[in-house]
Amino acid sequence: MAAKTNKPKTVSGKAAGKRTVKKVKHIGLVAKDGYLEPFEEAIRGRHEHALYKIGQFTRGGKKTLEDFASGYDYYGLHKTARGWVFREWAPNATELYLIGDFNGWQKADKYKAKRIEGTGNWELKLPAKALKHGDLYKMCVCWNGGEGERIPAWARRVIQDEETKIFSAQVWEPEAPYVWKKKKFRPVKSPLLIYECHIGMGQDAEKVGTYAEFRDNVLPRIIKDGYNCIQIMAVQEHPYYGSFGYHVSSFFAASSRFGTPEDLKSLIDTAHQNGIAVIMDIVHSHAVKNEVEGLGNLAGDPNQYFYPGGRHEHPAWDSLCFDYGKDEVIHFLLSNCKFWLKEYNFDGFRFDGVTSMLYYSHGLGEAFCGYQDYFNGGQDDNAICYLTLANKLIHEVNPNAITIAEEVSGMPGLAAKFEDGGYGFDYRMAMNIPDYWIKTIKELRDEDWKPSSIFWEVKNRRADEKTISYCESHDQALVGDKTIIFRLIDADMYWHFKKGDENGTAHRGIALHKMIRLVTAATINGGYLNFMGNEFGHPEWIDFPREGNGWSHKYARRQWNLVDNKELCYHYLGDFDREMLETIKSEKGFIKTPVREIWHNDGDQILAFMRGDLLFVFNFSPTRSFTDYGFLVPTGSYDVVLNTDAVEFGGNGLADDTVSHLTTYDALYVEERKEWLKLYIPARSAVVLRKN
Known part of the structure; x- marks a missing residue:
C-alpha cells in the first residue's frame, strides 16, 4: 500500500490573532506510511510495551538482554569443577528426582532435588562420579495427585531407543569438545x-x-x-x-x-x-x-x-x-x-x-x-x-x-x-x-x-x-x-x-x-x-x-x-x-538497484525491466515469437549473459547469443539518453542482457 503525504497539522495561536503551524513528529512506521496514522497510538503502545519489558529484564539498563537470556547456563545439567549440578523450573512440583542408568531408574534420596526457597526452581548437586558421559536420564516429578517421568525442559541431548522407541535425555560431556575452525564469520546478505x-x-x-x-x-x-x-x-x-x-x-x-x-x-x-x-x-x-x-x-x-x-x-x-x-x-x-x-x-x-x-x-x-x-x-x-x-x-x-x-x-x-x-x-x-x-x-x-x-x-x-x-x-x-x-x-x-x-x-x-x-x-x-x-x-x-x-x-x-x-x-x-x-x-549492489520497468504489453505477453546494467526481457506467449521487438533503453551496446532458451538449458537455441546488440538512434529521445534496442524474442523464453 503506497504511503500518503503527511500534512502538518495546524493549531490556532491566540496572540495577535496569528495561526501557527506545528509539525507532528510521527513514529518511524507512520512517517513512512501515512495510511498508518489512524493506528499510531496502537503502534506506539506496542513499542512502549517492548521498551517496558526490556527495562524490566535489564533492570533499567544495568544489564543487557543478552545477560537476561542466559537461562541455559543456569538450568539443566552442568558439569562443574566440584561435580554436577542440575536445576529445573517446576513450580507445581512437590518432589523431583533424577532417575537413569546410574540408579536403575528408581527414585533415590541421593538423586532427590531440593526446592530453592522462594522460587519455583529445584536444584540437585552430585559428585563427579555420580554421572558419566552417555548416561541416559529423566526426571521423576511428583505433584499433588500424581507423578510422572519427564525429560528436563532444558536438556541439550535427547535420544530415542531404537527398539522401545522411548525418548530419554542423555548426559553429553565428551572428553574432547568440538573445536571451531572458523571462529568468526560474517554472512553475505546482498543478495x-x-x-x-x-x-x-x-x-x-x-x-x-x-x-x-x-x-x-x-x-x-x-x-x-x-x-x-x-x-x-x-x-x-x-x-x-x-x-x-x-x-x-x-x-x-x-x-x-x-x-x-x-x-x-x-x-x-x-x-x-x-x-x-x-x-x-x-x-x-x-x-x-x-x-x-x-x-x-x-x-x-x-x-x-x-x-x-x-x-x-x-x-x-x-x-x-x-x-x-x-x-x-x-x-x-x-x-x-x-x-x-x-x-x-x-x-x-x-x-x-x-x-x-x-x-x-x-x-x-x-x-x-x-x-x-x-x-x-x-x-x-x-x-x-x-x-x-x-x-x-x-x-x-x-x-x-x-x-x-x-x-x-x-x-x-x-x-x-x-x-x-x-x-x-x-x-x-x-x-x-x-x-x-x-x-x-x-x-x-x-x-x-x-x-x-x-x-x-x-x-x-x-x-x-x-x-x-x-x-x-x-x-x-x-x-x-x-x-x-x-x-x-x-x-x-x-x-x-x-x-x-x-x-x-x-x-x-x-x-x-x-x-x-x-x-x-x-x-x-x-x-x-x-x-x-x-x-x-x-x-x-x-x-x-x-x-x-x-x-x-x-x-x-x-x-x-x-x-x-x-x-x-x-x-x-x-x-x-x-x-x-x-x-x-x-551485478554489484543488486539489491540496492531499483527495478525499473522498461516495457510491458499484455497482448504480446512481453515484459522488460532493468536492474543496474542488467536488462531482463520475458516473452510469456506460448506460440508467438517476435523479430526486432523494440525497447527504449539507455544508450549503449548489450550482450546476452543468460538465455532460458539456450540449448545447454534444454531450450531450442533459436537466438544467436554471441551477437552484441547496439541501440539505434532516435532524435525524439536524445535528451532522455535513450535509444531503441531491437531483439528477437522466441516464444516462451527470457533473456538477460548486460549494458556495456
Whole structure:
C-alpha cells in the first residue's frame, strides 16, 4: 500500500490573532506510511510495551538482554569443577528426582532435588562420579495427585531407543569438545540466497540422513550452485519424524536422529569455511502436546508454559500455545534463541508460524483486507512483544545475524526497525508469490498469463521492509500439494524427461520452470529462497514415513542421481539455476538497484525491466515469437549473459547469443539518453542482457 503525504497539522495561536503551524513528529512506521496514522497510538503502545519489558529484564539498563537470556547456563545439567549440578523450573512440583542408568531408574534420596526457597526452581548437586558421559536420564516429578517421568525442559541431548522407541535425555560431556575452525564469520546478505533443506531427507538412500552425510554429500552441491545461506529445517528435537520438525519437544536439543552435537557443529563450521551462512528454522509458535517427552504437563500443571483455557491448544495444529505473557516463558524462549547462536554458531533464524503468534485467531479464517485488521484488538500483544524482544536480543548477541519471519497476514512493521516502531526482523517471507504461481498455473491458460500481473505480484511488498522471495518452499512439496515442475508436467515426467524423448508438455514445463524462477529472483529486494532439489525440478512430493505409507522413506529423500544423470533433463534446470544466481550476483549492489520497468504489453505477453546494467526481457506467449521487438533503453551496446532458451538449458537455441546488440538512434529521445534496442524474442523464453 503506497504511503500518503503527511500534512502538518495546524493549531490556532491566540496572540495577535496569528495561526501557527506545528509539525507532528510521527513514529518511524507512520512517517513512512501515512495510511498508518489512524493506528499510531496502537503502534506506539506496542513499542512502549517492548521498551517496558526490556527495562524490566535489564533492570533499567544495568544489564543487557543478552545477560537476561542466559537461562541455559543456569538450568539443566552442568558439569562443574566440584561435580554436577542440575536445576529445573517446576513450580507445581512437590518432589523431583533424577532417575537413569546410574540408579536403575528408581527414585533415590541421593538423586532427590531440593526446592530453592522462594522460587519455583529445584536444584540437585552430585559428585563427579555420580554421572558419566552417555548416561541416559529423566526426571521423576511428583505433584499433588500424581507423578510422572519427564525429560528436563532444558536438556541439550535427547535420544530415542531404537527398539522401545522411548525418548530419554542423555548426559553429553565428551572428553574432547568440538573445536571451531572458523571462529568468526560474517554472512553475505546482498543478495541473500537461501537453500532451504532438511537433513534427514537430504540423502538419495531411503533412510534418515545424517549431519555428516549432509556435510559431505549435499553441502558441496550447495556451494557449487552458488547459494550463500542454508536454512535447516527440523533441528530442534521432535518425537514424530513426520511432523517435519514442527512439533518440538526439546527446544535446546539438536535432533539426535541426524547425529551428535559435534556432527552438527562440524556441518556449520564447514559451511562457514566455505562462505555459507547457516540459519535454522526455529519453532516458538507452538509445542508438541506430548507430556513425557515435551512440556505439556511437566509438573502437574498443564499451563506452566502454555496459555490456559480456550487458548491452550492450537485449533489446527494439534499442539500447545506458549503463554507469552509469562516472564518465565519469555526467559525460556529468549534463552533458546541465544543458545543456538552461541553454542552452535548459527547465523540466525527463520521464525516459523509468526502469523499464528500474532493473532488470537492464529490467522485462521481471517481475510486481512485492510490496515484496520491489524489493529482491531484481535492481536496478541504479548506475542508481539516477545518477537520484538527476540529480534533485539538476537542482534545484540550477533549484529550480523539474520532473522526472517514466516508471516502471511501482511502485518505492517514486522521487518521494520525497532526504533521505527517495528518488530525488528531483517526479512519477511513473500508468501504471496508462491500462492500466485500456483493459482496462475492451475487456473489460467498460457495465453492468458499477463506480464503486468506477474510484475506487480513479484514486487508486491512494503517499501520499507525487505523480503525473501521464492517460487516454492517445502510447503508446496508436501503431500496434498505439488511442486511447480509437477504442476507443469505431472505424470509425463516419468516418461518424457529423458533427452530425445521430451514431448510438448515436458518442453513447456522446462521452459516455464526457468522463466518463473528468473522473474521471481530478478525482482528481489532482499533475498531469494529455494527448497532442496526444487532447483532441478525434483519429481513427486514429500511424504514422511507414516503408518499410511508403510513407514516408507521413498518420498522422504532427494534423488540426486536424477540431476547427476546427463541423459535426463533435470540437469538443464539445475544448470540454469546456478547460472541464474551467478548472473544476479554479477551485478554489484543488486539489491540496492531499483527495478525499473522498461516495457510491458499484455497482448504480446512481453515484459522488460532493468536492474543496474542488467536488462531482463520475458516473452510469456506460448506460440508467438517476435523479430526486432523494440525497447527504449539507455544508450549503449548489450550482450546476452543468460538465455532460458539456450540449448545447454534444454531450450531450442533459436537466438544467436554471441551477437552484441547496439541501440539505434532516435532524435525524439536524445535528451532522455535513450535509444531503441531491437531483439528477437522466441516464444516462451527470457533473456538477460548486460549494458556495456
